[in-house]
Amino acid sequence: MIDTSASIFWREIFQQPTAVRDCLKANREIFQEIAAEVKRRGIKTVVFVGRGSSDHANLVGRYLFETRCGMIGSICAPSVVTAYKSDIDYSNVLMIAVSQSGGAQDIYQVMKQCDEQGGLCVSVTNVEGSLMTQAGKYKINNHCGPEMSITAGKSYLTQVTIVTALAAYISQDPELLQVLDELEEIVETSLKVLEPQVRDVVRFYRNTEHMILSGRGLMDALANEVELKIQETSYLDARCYGSADYRHGPIATAMRFVPYMFFIADEKTNYCAIDLLKRLKEETHIWCTVVSNKPEIAQMGDTSVVLPENCDGIRGVFAGAIVGQMFSCLCSLSRGFNPDSPKGVSKKTVTV
Incomplete structure (x- = not known):
């Protein structure tokens, strides 16, 4: 039997039922607000920005938005903005920028460009007041509590919870809405x-x-x-x-x-x-x-x-x-x- 008693990561894996419940409970109103604005503005493109595990949550989001919301999904390469200095048009997109720490400088720069062009930008972080919360109209917090293990467990699962919820509220897909009720x-x-x-x-x-x-x-x-x-x-x-x-x-x-x-x-x-x-x-x-x-x-x-x-x-x-x-x-x-x-x-x- 492998001894897991000293592992913080193992302990945090078992905190995830509470984490997804708290995440949904705290953010239900903001999910509804974002969905209403997407519909009101007729936005048909979603751009996801992230690194590492956050970008893997974004991959899940891309499939959900394309298959359930009928929106074109794109995974952003931040270097297009930070290194290539491209003046890409984000004026009528929903941008979902995801980072556990909220301290990703390159993602923040992409968010700023979206803001300046009038796009609808959303930050998803687990740290109140972090850099990424300084940009974007909407700020979603994971509400999964401090994640002490460097290996991301509950932050990833709550990120997937958030992109699933956004797709559910925008699409009003009955199955996705049912998943939210069953998730815990x-x-x-x-x-x-x-x-x-x-x-x-x-x-x-x-x-x-x-x-x-x-x-x-x-x-x-x-x-x-x-x-x-x-x-x-x-x-x-x-x-x-x-x-x-x-x-x-x-x-x-x-x-x-x-x-x-x-x-x-x-x-x-x-x-x-x-x-x-x-x-x-x-x-x-x-x-x-x-x-x-x-x-x-x-x-x-x-x-x-x-x-x-x-x-x-x-x-x-x-x-x-x-x-x-x-x-x-x-x-x-x-x-x-x-x-x-x-x-x-x-x-x-x-x-x-």
């Missing part, structure tokens, strides 16, 4: 049922130096975050590829003794990940873990983690994020590292 329970249930499964799976990864993660659509957005968590806590060469993109070149590097982790919990895109898994099994005889809400899909892996049955699509992102957090924390500890304080990583990383 989804996270609570996931914590209970997933821990023993992840503890069982992680032992197979203790001595590996490489692994591949894959999914498609919302599951690809999730896999990008899990890749980062594994890299920064366990110093593994973890690499994420969308299951469609992987066929376009990277598949040539597939090796039998490099383990894979597939996230297959989105009925709209499962077919693609399943097809890739079957091909790699047949051609390269890979070894893999499958994370899915469907037992019949999960059993396609050499090992598996079965999510709660209702955790498909965006619900699967929340449950899958907990799998990734638990896996990275346990893997780090099993390899003799400290998941709370990754080498070279800071809680407030500033780029310009």
